[in-house]
Amino acid sequence: MVEFVQQLINGISLGCIYALIALGYTMVYGIVRLINFAHGDIYMVGAYIGYLTAHRIGPHFFPALIIAMAGAATLGVTIEKIAYKPLRYAPRIAALTTAIGVSIFLENAVRKFISPNFLPFPEMIKRVPFEVRGVTFSNVQIIVPLVALLLVIVLQYIVLRTKPGRAMRAVSLDKDCARLMGVNVDKIVSITFAMGSSLAAAAGVLVGIAYPRIDPYMGVMAGLKAFVSAVLGGIGIIPGAALGGLFMGLAEVMAVHFINSAFKDAVAFVILIIVLLVKPSGLLGKYVSEKV
């Protein structure tokens, strides 16, 4: 039982990180119907910005987090303007290919200009382990889900309660109609990219703290898992991404607990296949009939 509770905690803290990255995927997809494969690399760049900030001003968590989020937001908007905007009316496959190109570009830019090697992430939060009835966890394992939860609440508030949020939802429903109603679509798309990228950067810094080692390719697998989380929850739906991330984290951990660590990733992906077979639009997805 103790072991099970321990695994539950492990799964939640891992799932929160997937959820944070998945949110950016899902937001961008919801607005521009683009699977932004460079998203995992923005998460990586976010971690590097946190790393560089800590080296400049010392290992302080909040300044590093905010600078990383701001930096990644700028990067996200720039990428959108340079790489995706000219292709907005091109077939989707062209934008998808561009996204892969951007991903490779970012990885190699970090390799070239920062370091091609693994770097130890500075200890921004002093690790304090606790033990409660045989279950061990550290303050980091509490802070990570808390920060993630806070960001999700802020995000939900922006999307549901503010004017840009309403415009976002309008653009996601029907871009052309929203434009006719006076919504500045370009601006909304930029805001979406900025928010999605800053969430990814937050995940990058949190990962740096939880697993203190960063490298230029850290975004590849994390991005893939987050993408799967977004699809699992129903791509384009914000609570779906959060749920999907938690689900993936727990599935991986439970696979280790009940089956074998060798099957960890396999189990997560098998669950994805089953969910998509039974409910193709994802856990929280609604079936939308295609208009002809």
Add this chain to the structure above:
Amino acid sequence: MSTAKRLVSLVCLVLVFALVAGCAQKPAEPAKPAEQAKPAEPAKPAEPAEIKIGVVAPITGDVATFGVNTHRGVELAVKQLNDKGGVLGKKVVLKVEDDKNQPTETAAAVQKLITQDKVTAIIGSVASKCTLAGAPIAQSNKVPMISPTSTNEKVTQVGEYIFRACFIDPFQGAVMAKFAYENLKVKTAACLFDVTNDYTKGLAESFKANFEKLGGKVVEYQTYNVGDQDFKPQLTKIKAQNPDVLFLSDYYNTVGLIAKQVREMGLKCILLGGDGWDSAELGKIGGTAIEGGYFSNHYSKDAKNPEAVAFLDAFKKAYNEDPDALAALAYDATMILCDAIKRAGKLDGGAIKDAMSSTKDFKAVSGSITIDPATRNPIKSAVVLKVDKGGKFAFEALVNP
């Protein structure tokens, strides 16, 4: 709609153009060196004035200190050889390729060194998974290849052109199992390793087999995949069994990360590992969590044989740093290879490989090396090092085969 179509056709056009341009350029490029090479050829029949040796090592990536120090070791050896007039009166020239510790890159690098650079022999790579990808290409082209540090048993089984300068994992696993059971006097152990890596897997398997043969018990045998950062689920399982020691057979980067999580989870067991731990970076990532761990290695800078003392001195002078086992073995591999070239008397792959497999009592930095002609593995002893405060390594024990 029509703008979209126009855009598509434009993109397609650009792509087609780029493709044509790319194709047109490609054949032009290799043509150039060929043209340049041609006028030089009539002068060539005599004998090439230099010996080209290829080096494949992970100079960047997850085990970058391995690659950098391997390169330094080779460089130092070649410099010393050239200062003494070279090998067979010829200057030794190095062609260095970075494989980033990725097997596909190693295969491409070996292919390039053989077909484009036309090297006489290859030194590399570091990780077994990489050498295993490159070795078949060297073997089929009959180019002798010596890996300084690939300890997986399968590496030299690729063929008679493949050698190594280090001991093999079954021996290394046995050394650590014996050390744990007899020196540390522990009875239970757990293993945690990367299931996608030939080295970590082979080492964990041999540790388990040997530890159980001695009478110990392996209570948990857990795996992960390359690139994983979270090991808490596996460590939770291990913690439930409360083993005396935890055997981590991965490289320093991942070991440091695991060690941190081990202590965070409240596990008190002693950490053990193999030669993959040997890097100054281990302490930087693992911090205090890794202190008190033990690992088997090829070389200790405290070694007192004259070759090791001279090497330590020369290396410090050249790079202002203490050498690690990677540098020592790379140096040894280069010296073994060049010794074989000298004895072969010509730059012929077959002759060099025959000379190399008859290497006997070669006085190397990492001890006296005799290569077993049947397996092409050297017969040599191992050291056990302890990780002290601040991530420094101290000599703990010497284990003979």
